[in-house]
Amino acid sequence: GAYLSAIEQANPSINAYVAVTAQKALEQAAKSDDALAKGEGGSLEGIPLGIKDLFGTEGVHTQACSHVLDGFKPRYESTVTANLWADGAVMLGKLNMDEFAMGSSNETSYYGPVTNPWRGNDNNKALVPGGSSGGSAAAVAAHLCAAATATDTGGSIRQPAAFTGTVGIKPTYGRCSRWGVVAFASSLDQAGPIARDVRDAAIMLKSMASTDPRDTTSVDLPVPDYEAAIGQSIKGMRIGIPDEYRMEGMPQEIETLWQKGIAWMKDAGAEIVPISLPHTKYALPAYYIVAPAEASSNLARYDGVRYGLRKPGDDIVDMYENTRAAGFGPEVKRRVMIGTYVLSAGYYDAYYLRAQKVRTLIKRDFETVFDQGVDAILTPATPSAAFGIADQDMAADPVKMYLNDIFTVTVNMAGLPGISVPAGLDDNGLPLGLQLIGKPFEEETLFRLSHVIE
Numbered sequence: 016g017a018y019l020s021a022i023e024q025a026n027p028s029i030n031a032y033v034a035v036t037a038q039k040a041l042e043q044a045a046k047s048d049d050a051l052a053k054g055e056g057g058s059l060e061g062i063p064l065g066i067k068d069l070f071g072t073e074g075v076h077t078q079a080c081s082h083v084l085d086g087f088k089p090r091y092e093s094t095v096t097a098n099l100w101a102d103g104a105v106m107l108g109k110l111n112m113d114e115f116a117m118g119s120s121n122e123t124s125y126y127g128p129v130t131n132p133w134r135g136n137d138n139n140k141a142l143v144p145g146g147s148s149g150g151s152a153a154a155v156a157a158h159l160c161a162a163a164t165a166t167d168t169g170g171s172i173r174q175p176a177a178f179t180g181t182v183g184i185k186p187t188y189g190r191c192s193r194w195g196v197v198a199f200a201s202s203l204d205q206a207g208p209i210a211r212d213v214r215d216a217a218i219m220l221k222s223m224a225s226t227d228p229r230d231t232t233s234v235d236l237p238v239p240d241y242e243a244a245i246g247q248s249i250k251g252m253r254i255g256i257p258d259e260y261r262m263e264g265m266p267q268e269i270e271t272l273w274q275k276g277i278a279w280m281k282d283a284g285a286e287i288v289p290i291s292l293p294h295t296k297y298a299l300p301a302y303y304i305v306a307p308a309e310a311s312s313n314l315a316r317y318d319g320v321r322y323g324l325r326k327p328g329d330d331i332v333d334m335y336e337n338t339r340a341a342g343f344g345p346e347v348k349r350r351v352m353i354g355t356y357v358l359s360a361g362y363y364d365a366y367y368l369r370a371q372k373v374r375t376l377i378k379r380d381f382e383t384v385f386d387q388g389v390d391a392i393l394t395p396a397t398p399s400a401a402f403g404i405a406d407q408d409m410a411a412d413p414v415k416m417y418l419n420d421i422f423t424v425t426v427n428m429a430g431l432p433g434i435s436v437p438a439g440l441d442d443n444g445l446p447l448g449l450q451l452i453g454k455p456f457e458e459e460t461l462f463r464l465s466h467v468i469e
């Protein structure tokens with residue numbers, strides 16, 4: 016009840032929710048009250064959550080914040096959200112995001128931008144919350160839900176978490192089922208939580224993670240008690256510091272933050288090891304070939320026949336064209352065109368195949384470092400703090416926007432777990448995050464180390 020009235024009050028200015036499911040929330044909450052009265056509650060009994068609009072929720076608005084899915088209410092529930100409800104969580108509504116999760120600022124949403132609840136000291140300019148999970152991060156930061164689901168294809172959990180002073184973890188590829196989640200780039204997409212602290216993120220991930228016969232890339236491994244890892248000593252653990260992440264032109268405050276993180280790790284007894292990830296500089300260009308290629312294929316299904324929007328035409332091809340022209344925003348169209356181009360005969364070998372080879376090299380870089388006994392890698396989460404809504408530089412040059420993902424995409428390319436933890440404020444009083452990258456399926460290590468930072 017308190018969360019619903021907070022949403023009513025604050026959402027018109029923040030725009031984090033695109034649909035509020037008050038009725039469902041009250042029903043679920045009543046059930047939770049009964050369960051708790053009988054002493055039977057699940058791990059999330061009665062906890063009110065916001066759900067990114069990318070997750071299929073039965074009978075509830077699910078549009079990936081795209082016009083093309085107008086009015087779509089699936090007849091199924093995604094595995095991740097079903098897991099949360101089974102543990103007693105309560106759904107407050109669906110959260111704003113970049114259209115089909117393509118973006119780093121939440122400005123490509125059909126429902127308009129989300130405003131970051133944080134403001135800089137120097138002025139009153141409205142800032143982006145990051146993206147694509149901008150609604151999730153803003154809702155958590157503004158206390159419009161206790162925690163939220165999010166997804167991360169190239170940084171979309173970690174970058175918005177960093178921009179809003181929240182904790183976001185992208186687990187290992189395969190840890191959570193992708194079933195029922197609208198697909199962007201299937202070989203990179205992973206679900207994960209955004210939460211107010213490391214402990215909440217651990218409890219959320221424990222519930223969200225599962226193996227699922229309906230997603231054959233989900234792994235059949237036990238899901239550890241992540242919460243139990245928090246507070247365990249990190250003495251003697253080896254933390255890698257990749258030389259290649261010291262990017263040219265990186266703001267001094269990011270470097271300072273990184274040094275602070277290194278000092279905290281040392282103070283807690285960890286050993287700092289300089290490492291090299293030599294293929295880092297190719298990660299961003301390779302990502303922007305692989306992700307659009309997969310997206311162009313995944314988005315072929317939105318043709319006006321099966322879901323949502325339909326714009327009539329003279330014949331069926333005309334109808335497809337009219338629907339897609341009206342239904343997709345400019346960023347989605349750009350990705351579909353890039354993807355179609357790099358997959359087309361004659362260009363496939365030069366772009367797509369080459370990018371896949373680069374991806375293998377990036378993966379090997381990490382394997383080599385982990386084989387040398389490194390337990391986790393510490394880097395900044397983003398190259399800057401949150402920027403302004405409708406930033407002129409970014410609008411003029413999409414590549415500037417893509418550079419936001421410079422520290423996060425390698426992790427998706429290699430399928431590894433990565434967490435962003437709030438680590439302090441910049442000179443302007445805005446939150447900054449540090450990222451920890453772990454070995455496959457060792458999210459526990461990340462929770463253990465993160466607790467030292469927060």
Ligand code: GLN
Pocket residue numbers: 116117118119146147166167168169170171172199306420
């Ligand atoms: N910003 C990146 C992109 O636009 C990553 C998005 C994501 O992780 N979903 O592709």
